Amino acid sequence: MDPRKWIDVTPENFNYSLDHFVIPSHYDKDLESILIPHGVIMDRVEKLARLIVNDCKGPLVICCILKGGHQYFADLVNVIKKLTTKDGHSIPLSLEFIRVKSYHNDASSGDVRISLTEEECQEFKGKNILIVEDIIDTGSTMVKLLKRLEQYQPSSIRVTSLLIKKTPKSNGYIPDYVGFAIPDAFVVGYALDYNEYFRDLDHICVISEHGKQAYAQ
Numbered sequence: 001m002d003p004r005k006w007i008d009v010t011p012e013n014f015n016y017s018l019d020h021f022v023i024p025s026h027y028d029k030d031l032e033s034i035l036i037p038h039g040v041i042m043d044r045v046e047k048l049a050r051l052i053v054n055d056c057k058g059p060l061v062i063c064c065i066l067k068g069g070h071q072y073f074a075d076l077v078n079v080i081k082k083l084t085t086k087d088g089h090s091i092p093l094s095l096e097f098i099r100v101k102s103y104h105n106d107a108s109s110g111d112v113r114i115s116l117t118e119e120e121c122q123e124f125k126g127k128n129i130l131i132v133e134d135i136i137d138t139g140s141t142m143v144k145l146l147k148r149l150e151q152y153q154p155s156s157i158r159v160t161s162l163l164i165k166k167t168p169k170s171n172g173y174i175p176d177y178v179g180f181a182i183p184d185a186f187v188v189g190y191a192l193d194y195n196e197y198f199r200d201l202d203h204i205c206v207i208s209e210h211g212k213q214a215y216a217q
């Protein structure tokens with residue numbers, strides 16, 4: 001198997017009931033199932049960090065896509081900074097944070113807002129950039145962000161996303177490093193939100209109808 005290939009999350013190989021793990025009691029009725037337990041996420045992050053470092057040729061600017069990417073970013077950077085390349089070098093890292101917003105309830109608004117000033121963008125020139133995202137759904141947010149960053153002539157841009165959604169709405173965009181391919185359902189937890197709720201849940205879970213209604217805006 002290609003070691004770069006993501007883990008395919010299907011009901012046959014991932015089927016955890018809410019009773020199998022601890023979830024915060026304030027979300028008791030708001031979740032349908034646990035899709036990826038926190039421990040499995042952490043084990044996968046270790047491998048993704050290894051793949052990224054193996055491909056690394058010099059200093060890296062790691063860009064966190066806020067807010068959803070913050071947990072994956074934090075855990076990934078923690079592993080990357082302890083690893084060395086095949087010839088024994090550690091990798092100089094600098095960290096950037098970009099706020100991107102496009103979702104309202106469980107649908108993409110189509111209008112992608114990217115918080116980057118001209119001045120911040122100029123800093124990317126000639127650098128090796130790694131973008132860290134929580135999820136690729138339709139792919140349109142990432143395609144817009146990449147177009148914007150490419151204008152500032154970085155030396156390279158790679159993208160890692162913890163999740164990619166198997167959805168007919170996909171524009172076909174696939175990141176360089178993917179953790180898990182998930183079914184076409186709205187997921188929350190591990191910093192992924194529904195109208196800002198559920199970021200305080202460790203496992204990646206499918207939201208229930210009750211949850212969607214309780215936190216709708």
Ligand code: HPA
Pocket residue numbers: 068103135136137185186187188192193194
């Ligand atoms: N969950 C949370 N945020 C998202 C999702 C999702 O399934 N898809 C796109 N952004």
Ligand code: MG
Pocket residue numbers: 067068069134135
């Ligand atoms: Mg997001």
